[in-house]
Amino acid sequence: MSPFALNPLPNIPKSPHPKVIIIGAGFAGLKLARMLNKQRFQVILLDKNNYHQFQPLFYQVATAGLEPSAISFPLRKIFHHSKNVIFRMCEVQSINEADRIVHTDAGYLVYDYLILAMGADTNYFGSESIAHFSSPMKTVSEALYIRNKVISNYEKAINIPELENRRSLMNVVIVGGGPTGVELAGAMAELRNNVLPKDYPELSFKNMKVVLIEAGPSLLGSMSEEAKSHALKYLQKLGVEVLLKTMVENYDGQKVYLKDRETIDTQTLLWAAGIKPNKIQGLDPSCYAKNGRLLVDDYSQIKGTENIFALGDISLMQGDQYPNGHPQVAQVALQQATNLGKNLPRIESGKPLKAFKYKDLGSMATVGRKLAVVDLPFVKFQGILAWITWLFVHLMAILGVKNKLLIFLDWSWNYLSFDPSLRLLIKPKYIKESERKELMEQK
Numbered sequence: 001m002s003p004f005a006l007n008p009l010p011n012i013p014k015s016p017h018p019k020v021i022i023i024g025a026g027f028a029g030l031k032l033a034r035m036l037n038k039q040r041f042q043v044i045l046l047d048k049n050n051y052h053q054f055q056p057l058f059y060q061v062a063t064a065g066l067e068p069s070a071i072s073f074p075l076r077k078i079f080h081h082s083k084n085v086i087f088r089m090c091e092v093q094s095i096n097e098a099d100r101i102v103h104t105d106a107g108y109l110v111y112d113y114l115i116l117a118m119g120a121d122t123n124y125f126g127s128e129s130i131a132h133f134s135s136p137m138k139t140v141s142e143a144l145y146i147r148n149k150v151i152s153n154y155e156k157a158i159n160i161p162e163l164e165n166r167r168s169l170m171n172v173v174i175v176g177g178g179p180t181g182v183e184l185a186g187a188m189a190e191l192r193n194n195v196l197p198k199d200y201p202e203l204s205f206k207n208m209k210v211v212l213i214e215a216g217p218s219l220l221g222s223m224s225e226e227a228k229s230h231a232l233k234y235l236q237k238l239g240v241e242v243l244l245k246t247m248v249e250n251y252d253g254q255k256v257y258l259k260d261r262e263t264i265d266t267q268t269l270l271w272a273a274g275i276k277p278n279k280i281q282g283l284d285p286s287c288y289a290k291n292g293r294l295l296v297d298d299y300s301q302i303k304g305t306e307n308i309f310a311l312g313d314i315s316l317m318q319g320d321q322y323p324n325g326h327p328q329v330a331q332v333a334l335q336q337a338t339n340l341g342k343n344l345p346r347i348e349s350g351k352p353l354k355a356f357k358y359k360d361l362g363s364m365a366t367v368g369r370k371l372a373v374v375d376l377p378f379v380k381f382q383g384i385l386a387w388i389t390w391l392f393v394h395l396m397a398i399l400g401v402k403n404k405l406l407i408f409l410d411w412s413w414n415y416l417s418f419d420p421s422l423r424l425l426i427k428p429k430y431i432k433e434s435e436r437k438e439l440m441e442q443k
Contacts, residue, residue, distance in 0.1 A: 009088060009107035015042035017084065018112040018348060021102055023092050023280070025052050025075055028311035028333035029117035033085050034078070035341030040348070043085045044109060046102075050075055050089045053140050054398055056330070057407075059180060061143035062270075063187035064151075064195075065414060068140045070406045073399040092118075095282030097305060113307045113344060116280065116294065117337070120313040120328060123274035133253040134271040137180065149268060150188075151425045158200050163207060168265040170208040173256050175248055176272035177214030178221065179365040182231055184270060185212040186368040189238035211241045211264060213248060213256075215273070220373070222327060223363055227373035230382040234367040248273075275328060277314040289316045293325060298355035300340050311336045317356065326358050335359065366390045369414075 017040050022029045025047035033045045054071040061068050079085045090106040095114070102109045122136035135146050150172065157169040174185050189210045197205050212219075212235065218228045219235075219242070235242055247259040256264040277292045287302050289295055293316035294302050300309045300317070312333030316325040326332045339356045346353055362376035364386065372386035381389075391411065398404050 007107045009090070009104060009109050012044065012086065012109070015084070017042045019044065019110065020113045020115065020344065021046065021109055021111040022115045022117060023047075023102070024117035024119055024312075025049070025087075026055075026117060026119045026312065026333065027330045028337040029115070030075075030078070031334050031337035032115060032117070032311065032341050035338065036344065037079070037082050037085050039084075039345055041084060041113075041344065045075065045079075045085060045087045046090055046092055046104065047075065047087075048089065048091045049139075050087070051140075052078070052399060055138075056394055056397075058137050058140065058143040059184045059187055061140060062137060062146040062150075062184065063191055064147055065187065066407060066410055068144055070403055070410065071398065072140055073403060078399070092280060095280060095308075097282060097284075097308065100307075111307075113309070113347075115309045115311060115340070116302075116314060117311045117333070118278040118280065118314055120275035120277050122271060123276040124271065125274065127250065130248070130251045130269075130271065133251050134175075134269040136271050137184070138275075146268075146270060148425055153267060154196065154200055154203070155425065158202055163204075166203070167207060168254055168267045170203070170205075171211070171264065171266040172209070172268045172270065173211045173213065173264055173266045174270045174272060175213045176274065177212060177216065177219040177242075177244070178272065179363070181212055181214070181270075181272040182219055182235065182365050182367060184272060185210055185235055185240045185242075186238060186366065186371065189235070189240045190368050193239060209241055209264070209266075210239065211243065211266075213243045213246050213258070215245070215247050217245055219244075220365060223365070223373065224375045224380050226380050226382065227363075227365070227375050230373050231365060231367055234371045234373075238368055238371075275313065283308075289325075291316070299343055299353050300336055300356060309340055311340065322358070329363070331361055332358060364390050364393065 020036060020041045020043045022033055022045045025045055030052050033043050036043045051072045051074050057066060057071045060066040075087045079087060090104040092102060092104050094103045100111050102111060122138050124131040135149060137143050137146060153169040157166040160166045172188050174181050192205050192208050192210060219231045220228050232242060246261060248256060249259050250257040251269050256266060256269055287294055287304055294310040294314055296302055296310050296315045296317050300311055302308045302310050313328040318325060335358060336356055343353045360377060364374040366372040366387060370384045370387050372390045373382045374386040374389050395404055395407060398407060
């Protein structure tokens with residue numbers, strides 16, 4: 001047995017039903033757990049956080065548009081009335097495929113079916129300095145950190161008399177021209193244009209740059225040409241400096257070094273340039289593609305394994321239409337989870353399985369207030385109608401009536417007043433080294 005976990009995970013009730021262990025409570029993991037809620041399975045959902053995070057709105061937390069709790073939902077609350085779905089907050093360390101064991105930092109579990117849905121993390125493409133000094137946005141806590149960092153920089157800048165010394169504190173550089181980068185750049189530009197000058201009238205925001213850097217030839221690479229051109233036009237209208245076909249070579253916390261371009265002074269580099277799948281120990285290297293994603297068949301089962309499945313960003317399902325795998329977006333994860341949720345009962349009953357077929361429901365991105373681009377399978381449109389569509393789709397996708405109401409009220413107020421009220425600088429309490437060691441020993 002692996003040395004990672006020597007004792008079974010405690011307080012797991014016995015069940016006569018097959019045990020399904022789901023690792024990760026993102027879009028795919030949570031969808032599958034909810035689908036199996038009333039099936040004849042014992043479902044154990046594992047995640048390092050005790051809440052589900054709605055990733056498409058992280059940028060609104062980062063730019064003080066929404067509070068973190070509005071896009072986070074307690075997992076235990078979702079399954080209040082469930083008898084066969086059990087949630088445990090822990091970190092999974094490894095898999096023992098031969099013995100069908102999952103090792104966590106709280107104990108081990110034996111499974112009948114194992115589903116990996118751990119999602120993806122930030123890809124820094126091998127640059128240790130960029131990883132150290134830049135700010136990613138893959139979790140609610142990282143989005144909140146960005147909000148604190150931006151506000152803290154302006155509180156510092158207002159106490160610096162020399163304009164030249166304020167520039168690096170005021171400039172914001174975003175790397176990555178996908179939906180996250182575009183939405184973040186637009187929101188930052190609107191803060192600069194309409195909100196921050198009222199908070200800091202002593203500062204000249206003509207000297208603040210919002211720069212969006214993209215290595216490719218266009219923004220929103222997977223969307224239509226209409227969406228790409230309109231997104232670029234909208235950002236430039238907001239005053240965002242967009243640099244296409246531009247490579248970031250390094251970042252030292254003060255300057256962004258670009259290939260064949262001048263450096264940019266900034267203490268705020270927001271990295272949204274790529275993702276890499278999260279990995280887990282215990283799987284054979286032959287299970288992985290070159291890009292780190294897990295090779296799965298048409299039923300989401302990891303090739304070369306028995307009863308181990310992968311969903312969402314970490315999986316690579318190749319086919320004629322998608323030879324390089326499906327796009328790493330929420331809709332793929334949700335649809336794969338739905339298909340697997342129907343197939344697991346079929347496996348138990350010996351019925352033929354249904355192969356996964358992705359239905360592209362379209363894509364969209366918001367660039368600012370009343371500005372968005374929408375690509376649907378049957379129509380493409382931009383502007384205020386696209387923005388209203390974006391608002392409606394994301395509001396309906398949020399879990400919980402309370403969260404929908406809070407977000408609707410926040411968006412309504414922000415639209416009417418153009419003055420989000422969440423610009424709070426919340427600093428964590430400083431922990432002395434002696435206290436930190438004591439906490440670590442207790443853990």
